[in-house]
Amino acid sequence: MDESLIPNIVDFIGQIDPFDQLPAPVLKDVASCTSITYLGRGEQIEFGDDNTEKYLYIIRTGSMEQRRPDGVLRSKMGEEDLFGFTFLEPLKNALDGYKATAIENTLLYKVPHSKLLKLTKQYPQFSESISAGAQLRLRSALNVVWSNKEKGLFLKKVSEVARGQAAVVDIDMSIQDVAKEMRNACRSSTAIIKQDGKIVGLITDRDMTKRVIADGMDISLPIKAVMTTPAITIDPDDLILKAASLMMQYNIRSLPVVRGNDVLGLLTSSHLVQKHRMQAIFLIEKIKYTDTPEGLAELTSERQAIFEALVEGRVDSEIIGQVMAMIMDGYNRRLLQMAEEQFGAPPCDYNWIVAGSHARNEVHMLSDQDSAIILQEGATEADKAYFQQLSEFVTHHMDACGYPNCTGHYMASNPKWCQTLSVWKECYRKWVTNPQYGMLMNVSVFLEVRSLHGNAELSESLQNHLHSLINEDNQFLPSLVNDAVRTQPPLGIFNKLVLEKSGNNTRVLNIKKYALTLIVDLARIYGLAVGCSKTGTRERFEFAVEQKLLNEDDFKDVIEAFYFLTQLRFNHQLSALRQGLQPNNHMEPSAISSFERKHLKDAFRIISNMQEAAKLRFSSK
Structure with a gap:
């Protein structure tokens, strides 16, 4: 040299x-x-x-x-x-x-x-x-730029904080025997009640005082006579923020920590003594007690401030999505309550469901409304007229609160998406058995839905029907894969990442279209292939790993790529907000550093490899 x-x-x-x-x-x-x-x-x-x-x-x-x-x-x-x-x-x-x-x-x-x-x-x-290992390089990039050491109490997972124990009893046990079990077995303030291995209710020491002692109840009666049902519980992977929100919503002091029907512990209000305050918890509380739609709209600036604080605070992108989804849930539920107060009690059972990023708990500053209504069987035209009023009220005011109407009109205010359960099931049957492009457009929106308000059994029944249809049809998943890989990550890019023209006639990288959506599509396919009932991108991939459909290394690669890309989008949105601009998914070449470009290419290769693997795996089905 x-x-x-x-x-x-x-x-x-x-x-x-x-x-x-x-x-x-x-x-x-x-x-x-x-x-x-x-x-x-x-x-x-x-x-x-x-x-x-x-x-x-x-x-x-x-x-x-x-x-x-x-x-x-x-x-x-x-x-x-x-x-x-x-x-x-x-x-x-x-x-x-x-x-x-x-x-x-x-x-x-x-x-x-x-x-x-x-x-x-x-x-x-x-x-x-x-x-x-690409996933190590992507993880390294996240650690260098966005550490998460000071995330505070409310952004921790329930499993990190919960320390209590809950008694587990059978529904046929007497009130007295349950009280003894709570005292002697684990000195717990709460007992989980099961029937045939499934959680059906709970009872707390406060309930015992109010419902048994104060009313002179016969303590030899079975516990089902005084239990609370359904049981309000929390998943160990949920955020403390969500647990605190549930405690306020239902005015309770403890939450059993469960996964499925397995009781893992107990989270109590004493575990939530605050050393750190999290503004989101107070916004959710404000939403709950706001009386008018106009009052809700006034809180929009606080929602933006929370997003900015979370991104600036180097909080994990997964947690940011969950927090923003909880806030969107709060707005949506409160508006539904206001609508029921204004138009009267619902004339029949219904379930308001959400779809898209809202259903996946991956909400960001560009998330729009994707919603629908499932009505109980026998709903009349008069009933539908009521729900038309209700849904128009809700979607209009959600838009005023900063959650735009869906440009494709996939919203409950569209009469097409307010139907009885049997009509919904027939729609799914047509979509799955006739997977042409138009049908796939409809079904792709509603392949991931989450119950937000009303009778959740309606959406559960619909999702079970969907999984049965997919298991019976060997052409649907291959069609979904073919549609999902029509768009491929930009492997051919280098230097300035020039891809497509924006509305300003400049060439930009659309990080949603060419990266994030591709991963979400892959997660949806793998989740459906194994009958996963959860909607989150990570949850679907994890379930596919558990079912041996996806190997651990590929999972690590794709999820690190997903987090890196999501964090990149969040930072891009934050930059726009700081400049007083409307956030978007279009990244200018000048905004992408050499460091980010290198890791983008890792992510694009991972997505491309996953697409190729999906084509091979599902083409023979």
Whole structure:
């Protein structure tokens, strides 16, 4: 190496992640063993030969493309991009044999594999950033830019805080025996009541005082005579914020922590002694006691402030989505209550369901309304007229509160999406058995729904019907896959990430269309394939792993990509809000740093690999 070239190499690689994390003397040492090579247009580097020296390649000038052995594009790369991660450690599932081709005259820096191995042992942060595992690089990117060490009590999971125990008793036990079990077994303030292994109710020590002692109730009667039903419970993975909201909503002091019908513990109000205050909890409380739609609309600025605080506070993107979904739930429920107060009690049973990002608990500042109503059988035209009034009231005022109407009119105020359960089931049957493009557009919106208000048994029955239809039809999932992979991540991008024109006639990256939606679609497909009843993107992938349909490594890859992309979008939205602009999903090239571009390419490759795997897995069904 010509000594005169070393300062130039140090200056260049010292600005590139992860070399910018190394001390100056170490950078100089790396530069001294770095070689330089020149490729003319069309010249190739082939990988996979175990007998040749391995290198990490850094593009100084020019551009390259990588293709898999079957000729499929893996990535395009420009100045400051790195490649050659595959050979930093032995990986059985690595894409050995791929080729890198210069698509214009290109100058490369080559850092020996042996030198990198020494650096990864000395500098753990460098090791994660340069790791052969894409999910580790993405996780490293999140850790560097958005740590989450100070998230506060209300943004912790219930499992991190709950320390109490709940008694578990049978529905046929006497009141006295249940009281003894609560006192003797675990000194618990709460007993969970089961029937045939399923949770059917609960009783607390306060209930015993009010309903048994104060009323002189016969203590030999079965506990079902005084139990509270249904049991209000909390999942261990839910946020403390949600638990506190439930406690306020139902005026209770304790929540059994359950997963399915397994009782894991008890969360009490004493566990929620606040060392940190979280503004979201107070906004939810304000929403609950606001009397007018106009009053709710006035709280919109507080909702935006909470979003900004969460993003600025480096809170995990998953938690931000959950918090914002809880706030949207609060608005939606309060408006439904106001509508029932204004138009009178509902004439029949109904269930207001939400779809899209709202149903997935992945709400952000651009989330619009996706909703529908399921009516009980026998609902009349007069009943439907009532719900038309109710839904128009709710959707209009949700829009005024900052949740825009769905541009595709997938809302409860559209009479098409306010139907009896039997009509809904017939719609699902048509959509699943006739998976043409138009049908898939309808079903894709309502493939993930969540009960928000009313009789949840109606939506549960509809979802069970959907899963039965999918199990009986071997063409639906392949059709869903074919539709989902029509759009592919932009593997061919490099340098300025130029993709499509926005309304301002500038070229931008649509991070929703070309990245996030693709992952959500894949999660939906895998979730439906294993009959997952949950709606969240992570939950669906996790269930597919549990059912052995998806391997653990692929899950880690795709979920880290999802979190990285979501956080990137949140930061893009925050930047717009700070400038007084309307947030959007279109990222200008100038707003995407070299650091972000490198990790975007990791995420795009992961999505592309998942799409290819889904086509292979489901094409024969």
